[in-house]
Amino acid sequence: MKALIAGAGRLGSQIAQVLAAAHNDVTLVDIDEGRVAELEGHLPVRLVEGDACEPALLEHAGAHTADLVLATTGRDEDNLVISLLAKRQFDVPRVAARVNEEENAWLFDRNWGVDTAIPAATPRVSLIEEATGATDTVALLRLSKAGVDVIETAITPRSRASGRALADIALPAGSVIATVIRAGEPTVPTPEMRLRPGDELLIVSHAATEQEIRAAFQ
Known part of the structure; x- marks a missing residue:
């Protein structure tokens, strides 16, 4: 599977590590040059610096061939834009997006290109099926x-x-x-x-x- 993750914060970098360990082709994008430099050599993924809200950057990062795009930035408006671009412009089969503010959750649906909404309260994310009856x-x-x-x-x-x-x-x-x-x-x-x-x-x-x-x- 080819995955593109926008947002290299804690959630994005953890998911990148997990997907890479499962032998997937992972690209991790972040607008923060310092964060990208910090992760260089620590994650077995391709790192790309830039604004994932820009179609040209998403294309450069490989959105046109991605099987999965995850928008995990700390800004809901950015995650919605990334999701919409991924689905509508690049026809990505599966798009998941993090919801940072609960009051914005209603926006994270197919109209914005989101197949799976990730509530901020969820400590980890199931990309295909969410876990139930969570324990340690x-x-x-x-x-x-x-x-x-x-x-x-x-x-x-x-x-x-x-x-x-x-x-x-x-x-x-x-x-x-x-x-x-x-x-x-x-x-x-x-x-x-x-x-x-x-x-x-x-x-x-x-x-x-x-x-x-x-x-x-x-």
């Missing part, structure tokens, strides 16, 4: 064509994985840790990294269930 470990994202789940789990002081190195944790077969979110920022996991309370992990798996992932960490 929830299935966030099902890439139905590839049969891939992305599962989130949070480390607490009572988690048996707290203080342990990633290399010492036995993951279910067909699973890999995509990213460790620490202090709000996605971090590339390394075998020697020791988990701390407050860490959030996103695990990409082709076969494991939520319960199996939970058992490995909790």
Whole structure:
């Protein structure tokens, strides 16, 4: 899948990390030159600096061949413009957009090119089906064509994985840790990294269930 994400804040960069870990072709766009420079070398994605509200920039970033566009900026008006351009001008099959202000939620519909609205209160986003009955470990994202789940789990002081190195944790077969979110920022996991309370992990798996992932960490 080819994904274009507009907005390299916490949400956008986390989704980029997850999609890239699931072997998707990801481009992340942000208007802030400093933010792009900060992420350079830390995410396995293509980074593009510029205003995603500009059709020429979206075309340069690959919107004309994207399977998925996500508008995750901090401004609702920008997310709506990006969504409309993606759907109407570039005919992107699937468009998701973040809703920052609850009172604007009614605008985020097909009239503005939005297939999936992402409420700001949602801590993570399911791009195809939203998780229900959320606990500390929830299935966030099902890439139905590839049969891939992305599962989130949070480390607490009572988690048996707290203080342990990633290399010492036995993951279910067909699973890999995509990213460790620490202090709000996605971090590339390394075998020697020791988990701390407050860490959030996103695990990409082709076969494991939520319960199996939970058992490995909790």
